[in-house]
Amino acid sequence: MTSLRILVPIKRVIDYAVKPRVNATKTAVTTSGVKMSMNPFDELSIEESVRLRERHKGAVADILAFSAGPAKAADTLRTAMAMGADRALLVELDEKRAGESDLEPLAVAKLLKEVVNGEGCNMVICGKQSIDDDSGQTGQMLAGLLGWGQATQAAKVEVQGDEVLVTKEVDGGEEVVRVKLPAVVTTDLRLNEPRYATLPNIMKAKKKPMEKKTLADFNVEFKKRLETVEVIEPPPRQGGGKVDSVDGLISRLKELGAI
Amino acid sequence: MTPARLIIRAIRRPGSIIHPFQRPVLLRLGGQRFNTTESHERPATTATATTSQKKQVRLTAESYPNIKRDSRFAKLTSEDVAHFSSICPVLSAESDDIEAFNTDWMRKYRGQTRLVLKPKSTADVSEILKYSNSRSLAVVPQGGNTGLVGGSVPIYDEIVISMNSMNNIRSFDPVSGILVCDAGVVLETADNYLADQGHIFPLDLGAKGSCHVGGNVATNAGGLRLLRYGSLHGTVLGVEAVLPDGTILDDLSTLRKNNTGYDLKQLFIGSEGTIGVITAVSIICPQRPSAQNVALFGVNTFEKVQETFIRAKRELGEILSAFELMDDTSQRCVAQVTGKKRPLDGEETKFYVLIETSGSNKEHDDEKLEKFLMALMEDETIADGVLAQDETQARNLWSWREGIPEVCGHWGGVYKYDVSIPLKELYSLVEDVKARFIEYGLLGEGEAVVDVVGYGHMGDSNLHLNVPVRSYDKRVEEVLEPFVYEWIQKRRGSISAEHGLGVAKREYVQYSRGETELSVMRSLKNHFDPKGIMNPYKYIKT
Ligand SMILES: Cc1cc2nc3c(=O)[nH]c(=O)nc-3n(C[C@H](O)[C@H](O)[C@H](O)COP(=O)(O)OP(=O)(O)OC[C@H]3O[C@@H](n4cnc5c(N)ncnc54)[C@H](O)[C@@H]3O)c2cc1C
Ligand SMILES: Cc1cc2nc3c(=O)[nH]c(=O)nc-3n(C[C@H](O)[C@H](O)[C@H](O)COP(=O)(O)OP(=O)(O)OC[C@H]3O[C@@H](n4cnc5c(N)ncnc54)[C@H](O)[C@@H]3O)c2cc1C
Numbered sequence: 001m002t003s004l005r006i007l008v009p010i011k012r013v014i015d016y017a018v019k020p021r022v023n024a025t026k027t028a029v030t031t032s033g034v035k036m037s038m039n040p041f042d043e044l045s046i047e048e049s050v051r052l053r054e055r056h057k058g059a060v061a062d063i064l065a066f067s068a069g070p071a072k073a074a075d076t077l078r079t080a081m082a083m084g085a086d087r088a089l090l091v092e093l094d095e096k097r098a099g100e101s102d103l104e105p106l107a108v109a110k111l112l113k114e115v116v117n118g119e120g121c122n123m124v125i126c127g128k129q130s131i132d133d134d135s136g137q138t139g140q141m142l143a144g145l146l147g148w149g150q151a152t153q154a155a156k157v158e159v160q161g162d163e164v165l166v167t168k169e170v171d172g173g174e175e176v177v178r179v180k181l182p183a184v185v186t187t188d189l190r191l192n193e194p195r196y197a198t199l200p201n202i203m204k205a206k207k208k209p210m211e212k213k214t215l216a217d218f219n220v221e222f223k224k225r226l227e228t229v230e231v232i233e234p235p236p237r238q239g240g241g242k243v244d245s246v247d248g249l250i251s252r253l254k255e256l257g258a259i
Numbered sequence: 260m261t262p263a264r265l266i267i268r269a270i271r272r273p274g275s276i277i278h279p280f281q282r283p284v285l286l287r288l289g290g291q292r293f294n295t296t297e298s299h300e301r302p303a304t305t306a307t308a309t310t311s312q313k314k315q316v317r318l319t320a321e322s323y324p325n326i327k328r329d330s331r332f333a334k335l336t337s338e339d340v341a342h343f344s345s346i347c348p349v350l351s352a353e354s355d356d357i358e359a360f361n362t363d364w365m366r367k368y369r370g371q372t373r374l375v376l377k378p379k380s381t382a383d384v385s386e387i388l389k390y391s392n393s394r395s396l397a398v399v400p401q402g403g404n405t406g407l408v409g410g411s412v413p414i415y416d417e418i419v420i421s422m423n424s425m426n427n428i429r430s431f432d433p434v435s436g437i438l439v440c441d442a443g444v445v446l447e448t449a450d451n452y453l454a455d456q457g458h459i460f461p462l463d464l465g466a467k468g469s470c471h472v473g474g475n476v477a478t479n480a481g482g483l484r485l486l487r488y489g490s491l492h493g494t495v496l497g498v499e500a501v502l503p504d505g506t507i508l509d510d511l512s513t514l515r516k517n518n519t520g521y522d523l524k525q526l527f528i529g530s531e532g533t534i535g536v537i538t539a540v541s542i543i544c545p546q547r548p549s550a551q552n553v554a555l556f557g558v559n560t561f562e563k564v565q566e567t568f569i570r571a572k573r574e575l576g577e578i579l580s581a582f583e584l585m586d587d588t589s590q591r592c593v594a595q596v597t598g599k600k601r602p603l604d605g606e607e608t609k610f611y612v613l614i615e616t617s618g619s620n621k622e623h624d625d626e627k628l629e630k631f632l633m634a635l636m637e638d639e640t641i642a643d644g645v646l647a648q649d650e651t652q653a654r655n656l657w658s659w660r661e662g663i664p665e666v667c668g669h670w671g672g673v674y675k676y677d678v679s680i681p682l683k684e685l686y687s688l689v690e691d692v693k694a695r696f697i698e699y700g701l702l703g704e705g706e707a708v709v710d711v712v713g714y715g716h717m718g719d720s721n722l723h724l725n726v727p728v729r730s731y732d733k734r735v736e737e738v739l740e741p742f743v744y745e746w747i748q749k750r751r752g753s754i755s756a757e758h759g760l761g762v763a764k765r766e767y768v769q770y771s772r773g774e775t776e777l778s779v780m781r782s783l784k785n786h787f788d789p790k791g792i793m794n795p796y797k798y799i800k801t
Contacts, residue, residue, distance in 0.1 A: 015649050015650045015651075016264055016649070016650070016651060017649070017650035017651050017654065018650060020264075033549065035649075035650055037648065037649030037650065038648065038649065040651075041263075079648045082648075129263055131263045131264045134263055189266065193600060196602050196603075196645035196646075196647070196648075196652060196656075197645060197646055197648050198603070198643060198644065198645050199554075199556065199632050199633065199636045199641075199643065199644040199645065199646065200636065200643070202629070202633075202646060203633055203636070
């Protein structure tokens with residue numbers, strides 16, 4: 001089996017148990033003072049990489065966790081290393097500089113391409129989307145830029161020789177795709193159940209190497225192509241009403257044109 | 260909210276995937292079983308017992324044949340109903356479905372009231388009691404009806420005074436953090452209101468979505484935050500109550516300090532509706548912590564659990580907000596019933612401890628907690644552990660503690676005790692009870708007793724002893740009682756740590772209280788309620 005050098009991109013996002021609030025100027029979601037955690041899809045990616053290592057003894061030579069984000073993203077990378085990544089690379093973004101606060105998927109894909117080439121990775125396992133922007137584009141763009149094959153929305157990943165077999169859940173059943181390494185795989189929710197960070201592993205993670213860079217270290221153009229017009233809350237759910245009887249229910253449904 | 264966020268919440272939440280938004284209220288239990296029905300065959304004991312089939316709840320009067328209707332009490336007439344109707348809205352058995360007011364939350368106790376009163380003001384309550392007292396009509400104050408000892412429902416035809424309609428927040432002072440609200444405000448409503456102001460209600464428990472602030476005070480509820488914020492005896496600053504003769508006692512102080520005479524409000528805290536109806540409460544609420552952490556770890560011996568507790572207090576100090584103990588059996592039960600993967604997959608340890616910290620500075624707390632945990636790992640006080648990396652993991656870890664009461668009922672039924680024991684011997688009760696079941700040949704494959712489970716609020720010396728059984732069995736009860744009570748008595752523990760007395764424990768108070776204490780209590784009761792109309796047949800025998 002091909003020796004795997006896996007890159008796992010990770011994003012620090014508002015914790016998925018926290019209800020996001022739109023800022024006063026309706027330009028973004030408020031993040032200050034809000035609990036931040038690893039994008040859940042990225043947890044799945046880390047978990048899957050570690051499981052590949054556990055399943056195929058000696059086959060996974062390197063698991064590199066990568067994040068482009070604020071200085072605090074270092075904590076998220078430590079979590080990834082506590083889960084089993086070998087090392088981390090943080091591209092520290094300067095939130096105050098225009099264009100650095102919110103990298104677009106294409107910019108991230110370009111960054112990742114540089115990392116892949118610089119680090120000699122032959123497999124990228126990334127989330128199919130991040131739960132803050134829901135763009136769902138990075139993996140695909142990266143595969144395009146690299147000229148690699150891609151298998152998206154993985155519910156199961158098997159490596160066989162120099163090929164990856166990916167099962168994805170589609171309408172009405174499962175679809176299995178086969179892709180030749182090097183490849184990009186994006187992860188879907190039912191892929192696995194991420195492990196907890198154990199205390200011994202948290203300790204070990206503190207000693208694992210974390211390299212820090214800035215955007216200036218990369219030969220990439222980070223021009224903004226998207227403009228956010230407005231960010232608004234979803235309409236509040238309408239409260240339910242009570243009816244007295246079955247007849248009452250039927251006439252109400254008719255009133256609403258539902259039957 | 261993005262769609263992915265919604266889906267993840269639905270899939271990743273502890274327990275179910277049904278309501279992505281609601282907090283799993285029913286998962287946060289303090290030590291009880293619910294949504295279940297008492298089996299008819301089972302004789303009355305103080306232990307909560309449950310079966311899975313949904314049957315009509317047995318009348319309390321039948322389960323407790325020794326409790327006879329007190330003939331001093333008048334029977335309700337149509338004139339009485341007419342009079343009450345002139346005071347406030349009423350529900351009567353003739354025209355409304357009032358079953359919910361007669362049956363308790365565990366579906367273990369059922370009364371026979373014909374009338375439910377829904378006062379809207381303190382003046383209404385005063386009118387109600389004045390009239391009831393003059394007519395010798397017995398009453399039961401009822402809050403959210405989540406009490407676990409049968410105190411909130413009648414036994415015979417006592418009139419239910421439901422506090423549901425008294426639900427206004429009266430005032431909040433953001434500087435002092437003092438909240439004044441009607442007794443019928445639901446705990447969660449109060450807490451949400453406080454959250455908007457950056458504060459927190461100093462009490463949290465599984466029933467928060469239903470129980471009333473007044474009911475919490477009436478039962479002196481303990482719950483999950485006691486370790487951090489202390490008991491209601493310290494946080495409640497004032498109480499407004501109506502005495503049985505209709506007198507309004509306005510001790511609704513909003514002062515932290517008030518050394519002007521006897522502290523009357525204290526008598527109402529934990530009085531379980533026996534000396535008056537609480538109509539409003541004033542309570543001091545702390546700032547809401549902005550950072551929380553949860554860790555769960557395995558410990559091999561109870562000595563090491565105690566050492567961990569001492570060090571947690573010393574090294575985590577002001578940020579420690581929960582220290583919960585769970586034994587190996589309890590965790591095996593949760594794993595077996597829920598089918599969830601255990602958070603620690605190494606070698607099993609005898610005990611598991613869940614620690615929560617709450618503070619104002621995330622980095623500060625993280626650093627403190629990590630240092631503490633690493634030191635414990637290094638000198639092998641704890642065997643293994645995990646630290647939640649996000650909110651959902653934190654909730655999942657909590658579910659291994661909060662899910663215990665429910666899973667214990669899985670095999671058919673469960674006997675439950677909520678007791679206080681001096682910390683040093685907290686767990687010995689579990690071992691001793693288990694040894695007895697083995698000695699009597701009742702424990703094991705195919706036997707009545709599935710196992711003996713111990714867990715609880717270690718930080719408060721509060722143990723929940725649970726005995727999951729395949730079926731209710733007189734022999735099991737004979738092994739348990741009076742053994743458990745005598746055991747507690749010998750160590751000067753309490754047979755009811757946080758759930759109160761109600762009907763369930765009134766026969767057993769003497770195991771925790773001396774005759775002198777009981778006689779002072781009786782004279783207090785008699786002083787406030789000479790006709791005995793307030794929540795009769797419960798609490799202590801008069
Ligand atoms: C899932 C669950 C978890 C729980 N967890 C805990 C826990 O962790 N810790 C703990 O201590 N308890 C716990 N409890 C029990 C707890 O005591 C009650 O939930 C709560 O405090 C009672 O409030 P209530 O409004 O439901 O009162 P009710 O059940 O309606 O009444 C309880 C008693 O108080 C009296 N009463 C109620 N309101 C008034 C009033 N206004 N004036 C005078 N008397 C009144 C009633 O007559 C009755 O005797 C739990 C219960 C459940 C169902
Ligand atoms: C310099 C100074 C500073 C103080 N600072 C404070 C302060 O910061 N905060 C504060 O609250 N108070 C303060 N006080 C007053 C405080 O109440 C007393 O100092 C102390 O609490 C009383 O204790 P004592 O043993 O001296 O009681 P005593 O003065 O002897 O008695 C006080 C009362 O208690 C009764 N009493 C005493 N012992 C018993 C007993 N065993 N059983 C029954 N009744 C008993 C007595 O009959 C009397 O009514 C201060 C006093 C002084 C002199």
